[in-house]
Amino acid sequence: MAEYIDTYYRRSLVDDIRHAPLARDIEVDVCVIGGGLAGLTAALECARGGRKVALLERNRIAWGASGRNGGFVTAGYATGIENIERRVSRADAETLYRMSIEGVEIVRSNIEGLRIAGADVAPGILRVLRHDGADGLKAYRDEMNTRFGEHLEFRDRAAVQADLSSPSYHQGLYDPDGFHFHPLNYARAIGAEIVRLGGAIHEETPALALAPQGAGHVVTTPMAKVTAQHVVLAGGGYTDGIEKRLTRSFLPIATYVLLTERLGDLLPQTIRTKAAIGDDRRAGDYYRVVDGDRILWGGRITTRTADPQGLAGLLRREMVGTYPQLKDVKVELAWSGLMSYARHLMPQIGKLGEGLWHCTAFGGHGMNTTAIGGKVIAEAITGASDRYRLFAPFGLDWNGGPFGRVAVQLTYWSLQAQDAWRERGNRR
Template sequence: MGNDYIDTFYRRTLTGDRRYPALGEAAVADVCIVGGGLAGLTTALELARRGRKVALLESRRIAWGASGRNGGFVCAGYSTGLENIERRSNAHDAETLIRLSMEGVEIVRNNIAGLRIADAAPTPGILKVLRHDGGDTLKRRRDSENARFGMRLEFLDSDQVRAQLVSKSYHQGLLDPDGFHFHPLNYARALAAEIIRLGGDIFEESAALSVERVQGGHEIATAGGRISARHVVFTGGGYTDGVAKRLKGSYLPIATYVLLTEPLGDLLQQTIRTKAAIGDDRRAGDYYRIVDGDRLLWGGRITTRTHDPRNLAAQLRKQMVGTYPQLKDVKVELAWSGLMSYARHLMPQIGRMRDGLWYATAFGGHGMNTTAIGGKVIAQAIAGESDRYRLFAPFGLDWNGGPFGRAAVQLTYWTYQAMDAWRERHNKA
């Protein structure tokens, strides 16, 4: 079918493949969620647990987009740093936002444990490494975040990093033992099954075509039916279409690429000697982890171009071999891409547009923690439990600049890449 999952490692290792019907009649719900990625699923699950009748509309399949084909990283923090968050917000709220991101990690962890999602295959440890010599700065960050937020970051010097990652590209690193990596598609589908068990409805291949305000709430139309609901939550990402024009105009669809190698065999111990997932410090840096025992899942190359280059696998492989020359003869079995949504302020967009109309989006580059906390704070607001969603108000629906904004973002990434390359060459000099 045209809307089936694309060929990825996650598709190939999917446990079960339950399909949900398309909406084919009129239905009534307390809340209608538009978008079946991890933010939408978490929103629906949190509301279903609170006894709300939920109906979730997905235009393709559950977690068909970035939610089901990403790197699988779950760790605290955002795509932008604490100082930038404080500039738009304030010191107190910025600290609270960081703690929310930590809470998001625990939401995912607790769902995996509580729902016994063994096929999510959670593996502890996120190792963030420098491609330049910056140990003193990294130590200060460790000390600050451990003292301020109760994190347990561990500093690794160059020898310790290179003992685990056999590459001359890396210097120091920070290990987050509380972060983990997992199988996002199996996780997403387990959330969907729990939503159904709790009495919710999920409709696949049911794109929302319009959302109209009516007495007592909203009416959401699809090609096959309509849903009446008091509340509507938009949780689409890089694949959002024109039904939410203000949202679509507030973030940019950003592509990232991923490859899967053949089994490494004995090369594994000559290359990567840790089970932690790895990401480097560059703006459009590499992120990777070992999956399926001894295969390397490698991602990177963020771009505003939404169409795959013809030599996608070759481009990614060049990055991998440039970091680990010992992998020069390793074959790539599979390569794919996915569209994330990025706001220009590099924070998630979580809030309310008007009474009964909510949004939780722009989760690109943050890891899975923000989809979880975004869904939870919106559910709490709808249930009247909390107004924590207001913490994200300073990071609203800024216009993305249209085609000029896309060009500006691409130019910014190229500039960052050039600066990163210069810094690395300078360190080798």
């Protein structure tokens, strides 16, 4: 039987109710393949729109990156708005960015409206610089607050040091509208709401084949078939070859997370903010305090999944390099997860054919994009909007095959070297 891997989130689950594998043929309006946060949101919004829904998950809902991540919920995408504007008009870029803000509010609204137990919501995201860059941060703050009505707050070095006792950090931007939370408890609560609304979730039910049939599609699983008018492909880094156009278009990238032992009196000597923290490095460090006085620290990427215990040593080195006072702190747990990244660093959201939809490539975006991605696909299915078309310029670009993996790893190492050079001499 499929089980969640050992993570902080699994250890702090509020419930672990199982959803039975699909054992008989069924007919539904919408079949969602993939039980991560994008698939769960699409299924939830379709169910709210009165559609009969079935969600199929190979393992457990939120078994992959959706239930193992840093838990950051904040506006924006993995790429900056200036890069988005290279593919779309300024107006469309602004609409897309506002949709990312909407994604934050979707997650917040679900947590509050469903009274999700164990969501463990904590306010604020603090982005910090490892180099002196006050002028650039202030300019960015002014632009985002003016264009999008955000409430970003500039923090000078003294203010950053008041929260974070690290010689590595200079200035920062605080986002009071962002928050961090327990993604696995959230995902499981969304699953429960889908079932309450009459939808079906089938765990341990891989989709083996997909074929058109009449005005719809048939999904074959090990024991039964699903006939549906609409099929949503919402797999992430663990997507198999059921639709090769997808598997050729993104790269599965592994990221790593560790959990420290309890810090006790060391915590106030280190971190004195409830905000989650991320730095300005490429594929940089991100971390937050959980369970009262532990640090959940993430970072590093590889194009092949490596032993998380081995990578934990490298992550711990980053943590101690940032906070030397933690040199004797032990790592209690470490894990990894695969995320899907598109080359253009935007989500891949759209229509593959009549009644066939895709909603994937959420690596590096945070939870907000899975929420808005699932919602716009549901809107398309229910006829509420065609906002999914805004993502069309960020299509299924070829991932480069095996050469793409090599290129990503080499690029990451190059960016790490650039970061190290930029940070030289900046500690004082």
